[in-house]
Amino acid sequence: MEQAVDKPKLTVSGIHRVREILDWYKGENPGVLTNLARMLNHGTLGGTGRMVILPVDQGFEHGPARSFAPNPAGYDPHYHFQLAVDAGTNAYAAPLGFLEAGAAEFAGQVPLILKLNNSDSLSKGEPCPAVTASVQDALRLGCSAIGFTIYPGSEERNTMVEELAELAAEAKSVGLAVVVWSYPRGSGVSKEGETAVDVVAYAAQIAAQLGAHLIKVKPPGENIEQDAARKVYEKEQIPVKTLADRVRHVVQSAFNGRRIVIFSGGAAKGTDAVLEEIRAIRDGGGFGSIIGRNSFQRSKAEGVKLLRSVMDIYLGK
């Protein structure tokens, strides 16, 4: 039996909400707005202004067995395209090779984000990803956006930031949206500091100031990393007790909600833990989630089910 795999939302209210969001990006060319709209309008959450994105760069970042052995179907690049289609995510993000291996086969079925830089886990030292693909690659693969990772706190931050500045300007000039993974890391921050609420908020601000359209950060913890910041959080009594509080603060830190901020799911964990986190993100006004390992390290059916449960939360169900 044929079954609809996508329930589009090009309703009047959906068009309205997406226009409202696009208005935050006034001044960008219509190409950029169109590609933002493609992602915002696609999939189960299309038209709601919320987004769930499937990212699969772990093969490069952590190695294949650590990434795909729990669900060996994931070794196959087609698997992730199909997962994104079946679950109705707004977009699918991956490095060059994974996209090249399926973009023709799945052309038009899900918006694509080409991750332009990637790190592997074989090297030590100050973290700094390599630029692994180009804006031109994103165009020839039919992508809607480029993705780029920066590590604020790394001694190599200027390298990443300057690469991003150039690639983002180029991407915008050809109508592509810009998605930034802003993950503090390196000798400037402690291990716990990487997810401290002040640091995550700062990371969101930096990405926004660098011209990101869509910002991905980690769910912030209750701890505060920087002494200079702690004084302000205490004096101004910024609420950071609950995850919803902290998400609200991070979204505010990204231009008072004028930039789309989504949150990563982090390490694989139990379904309940995942969903509880999602509810907090939703309650704090987060725009959505980017869920990799928690979706593709389960069986296909379970992965789809989890993603749909996540979407149901964003749909207010």
Place this chain on the structure above:
Amino acid sequence: MEQAVDKPKLTVSGIHRVREILDWYKGENPGVLTNLARMLNHGTLGGTGRMVILPVDQGFEHGPARSFAPNPAGYDPHYHFQLAVDAGTNAYAAPLGFLEAGAAEFAGQVPLILKLNNSDSLSKGEPCPAVTASVQDALRLGCSAIGFTIYPGSEERNTMVEELAELAAEAKSVGLAVVVWSYPRGSGVSKEGETAVDVVAYAAQIAAQLGAHLIKVKPPGENIEQDAARKVYEKEQIPVKTLADRVRHVVQSAFNGRRIVIFSGGAAKGTDAVLEEIRAIRDGGGFGSIIGRNSFQRSKAEGVKLLRSVMDIYLGK
């Protein structure tokens, strides 16, 4: 009720004063002169040859909470455009993201300066900002000038200076003015030395020699950092007792007043302290002020009131 939001100064005497200043920049192309004139002619101080500029790069430099929590309206990029418009500042300076988020909405309402490099506070080590935007970005955003920070005294000074040399030449070739933040910092100067009168004067000279049209320095203190300089200050009996004396010396150090030098407001402080400092800057022949935290960390009404009080001082009221 209709209310004038700008009191322009294109009077005959104003045109005269601005032409006099532009004559110091003879040899620059008419595009550069036009953009200098746009800033000099705009706002409450338009046509007086004095300038007050609103800079908001603290979100990037210090983090969002430290910058905006005291007045959370400031998380919103539109807030600062409107503050600049309402207070009638000569220009508004910010990093890429903040300008992209409002330049279309506020097109033509206040001259813009795009800060082309920025540092964050998450990293340690010798200070060196990252280049975060380009001259092409400044053009597509409708800016009148590029802004660039150098840290004389840093081991990384040559990197900054060489980036500035290239960007300034490119900016001038397309008719944009060049604003340099010259802030001594790094292993070459002590913490107190950063605002020593010899060092601030030196910083102004360096910026001028690098081709800056408009130079921003910190208000100089009475201390002298360098032994070789101290001998000269003593022998030549250079007056440095009062802030007005020191401002006069700094302005002299920037080509004998042939370059526009303005002074930063520094950390947020009480209104009286701010205004007293402004009076001294005015009395010493400083061309104006660049006031960030002291304006946007208050309520809108109070921020506008403070900026107007500052302007009143420059207007000789």
Place this chain on the structure above:
Amino acid sequence: MEQAVDKPKLTVSGIHRVREILDWYKGENPGVLTNLARMLNHGTLGGTGRMVILPVDQGFEHGPARSFAPNPAGYDPHYHFQLAVDAGTNAYAAPLGFLEAGAAEFAGQVPLILKLNNSDSLSKGEPCPAVTASVQDALRLGCSAIGFTIYPGSEERNTMVEELAELAAEAKSVGLAVVVWSYPRGSGVSKEGETAVDVVAYAAQIAAQLGAHLIKVKPPGENIEQDAARKVYEKEQIPVKTLADRVRHVVQSAFNGRRIVIFSGGAAKGTDAVLEEIRAIRDGGGFGSIIGRNSFQRSKAEGVKLLRSVMDIYLGK
């Protein structure tokens, strides 16, 4: 005695009207919007959404004596800058040489439009202007816009149109506005047909379709040039009896009023004739006028007086 030479209109209602117009150009980058705003906000009509522009390319187009002998002060390029300033026009448009000869002296006093192509009257044959300057020239001269003439009806039309397509794209990418003089001429149209209502409306449409932000056409006559068009005008009973009717039709033909259309003044004539035409343009919803010979071929005092009378009409006085 100090005298205001400019009565700016950055009132709340003016900002409102200009924003409304800029919204028609949504999707253009903020640089383009800023330069449109600079012209719309400047001078006596600043903030009203109406425009009067001074164009002086007749020295090139018709020769110096024919252009300037009636008022020999006009041989001097500074004269026209000052005329534009004194009369408070929204902008001044001229070829390269005239702008180079005064842009530094008058920097910041009136928005400039660099005419990028020009014809002389010494040659015969199918009309086709030469490209006489570049977008880079416009930037170094501090212009707000490029100007370009096309002659629909000429056998050489494709040359002009293709040059415009390239130059307009380049201009927009660096934040400059695009003004198109759309003057049907050449073997494709009869002499009277050049100002036929169907032809002028068609010329406005072509300019709009080529991406012009601001369109200059001649006041349309009552005659209809094309047989195929005549049938429709008759069948649909398009009102073309009065000049106001015809102006309304031309404005409608330029994207239903979503593009700024202004009308040329044509050959020098008596004041009453000029002002009567302006009233009709205003009544028909025209956005303004571009008045060359009728302003600079009189004495300075009379030229300013005429331009102010024209502006008074647009101000509804």
Place this chain on the structure above:
Amino acid sequence: MEQAVDKPKLTVSGIHRVREILDWYKGENPGVLTNLARMLNHGTLGGTGRMVILPVDQGFEHGPARSFAPNPAGYDPHYHFQLAVDAGTNAYAAPLGFLEAGAAEFAGQVPLILKLNNSDSLSKGEPCPAVTASVQDALRLGCSAIGFTIYPGSEERNTMVEELAELAAEAKSVGLAVVVWSYPRGSGVSKEGETAVDVVAYAAQIAAQLGAHLIKVKPPGENIEQDAARKVYEKEQIPVKTLADRVRHVVQSAFNGRRIVIFSGGAAKGTDAVLEEIRAIRDGGGFGSIIGRNSFQRSKAEGVKLLRSVMDIYLGK
């Protein structure tokens, strides 16, 4: 016996006059101003604001025998350098080959103008010179200016004008001055019309509008070529009876005297005829002369003598 070969004029009054002239070119970069000053300050007329230039492109334009047989020493490129040095002309202008053949030998002895386009007399048809050298050639040869010929009235005018627009912009960007030979010619004008007063004035205007710093035209005749122009000359009673009258009108037509206009000597003729013409040019306010055949088609001694007689006239002797 040692003999001064140059009587330079860097007197206080000379510096004054040259600064006055350079002020007309305000907005050009200091390199252009420097090269204009180099020519204005050099030679017998240095510092007077008047100029005599030696041009030798006739070998290319008319062929070698027609050019050099009357004084065979002129076949040798060194001859003309030495003639310019001995006579103390402000500059020497020639095509690529002639300059390459002597620029090293005579380095620093006389400012050079590289003619970037040239025609030969072997071809028929609508006149259009070939571009024979580049701005880069002018730099490597140590020139102060580029020279370029346009033929208004030719069907090929757009080709020339567009080449000039590009080359002039490039020359200015590297600090070279731009000298334009503006010689109406081709199917658009009659043979006598080439020197008609309206046409020569028009040619001067066109060159000025194209951004020429220094304009070379032919001495205008009393005839008027264009009917449309004739009406104006008669109505406005523009004096064109004497050559001085007509020179005055041509200088006025070049931005009211804000551009340097010099006049060619034309075909070789008797000394008295030459000098009478020079007196009229001087009386009409012409800036000087460019004298080729009349100087190099005589013996060296006579050529020098003629050039010095010409300079004496400009010196008011």
Place this chain on the structure above:
Amino acid sequence: MEQAVDKPKLTVSGIHRVREILDWYKGENPGVLTNLARMLNHGTLGGTGRMVILPVDQGFEHGPARSFAPNPAGYDPHYHFQLAVDAGTNAYAAPLGFLEAGAAEFAGQVPLILKLNNSDSLSKGEPCPAVTASVQDALRLGCSAIGFTIYPGSEERNTMVEELAELAAEAKSVGLAVVVWSYPRGSGVSKEGETAVDVVAYAAQIAAQLGAHLIKVKPPGENIEQDAARKVYEKEQIPVKTLADRVRHVVQSAFNGRRIVIFSGGAAKGTDAVLEEIRAIRDGGGFGSIIGRNSFQRSKAEGVKLLRSVMDIYLGK
């Protein structure tokens, strides 16, 4: 009263001497030769083959008060142009900002050398100037040469040398001369070694080998820095007793006198000490002097007087 401000020397014998010098640079393009000739022909020493150059980079190198407080008129960039003009120096050398601030005003009055790299005294560590301007800047400012400093003996020498290699090649390709300040400094030489005769001679050789046209070194002392060198100086009995001896050796070390070598004046000192040093330089066959602090740290009248006394020595008076 009119007063000659320059006594040029384009006499036959002067042309002869300059041609003789230019012959050493045979193979360079005529542009380079022209610019060398411009400097050799200019000012009081024009045509003698001797040179006195005014360099003012101390504001950047030592700070403004240390440089200009002894004669505060020197804070003004115009002062130094006028000093060079009044004293009749062959050229004036300065960093970008100082030249930009006066090159238009003083266009054509004195040949300019743009210093392309500069150090400040605020930083510690191995010496290495920053590149602060470009060859393109030198062209647009109308300069005759680029200037560049190398520090043989610094660990960073390769950075400087490689920058020079690129910039010198580019400068020569556009006809600019290359002036190299060759100042041994850094961890490779002792403090006294910086002016040891073997080291200064070595510095001159390095600059010559790098393609410098004009070499600036410090007056060499009697000491010898390198053991390997000392053996040779002793064995070959190279005379180094008097300054004249040592200057002769240094000039010999720069291609046996086939490169122009001039000597710096060093720290400010008494007039007699300066002049005595100059006599020794002249007697040793040095080509001239580059005198900064000793000229601009006196009153204008005294500075001019000193420079003229220096020139008198070179003129053999």
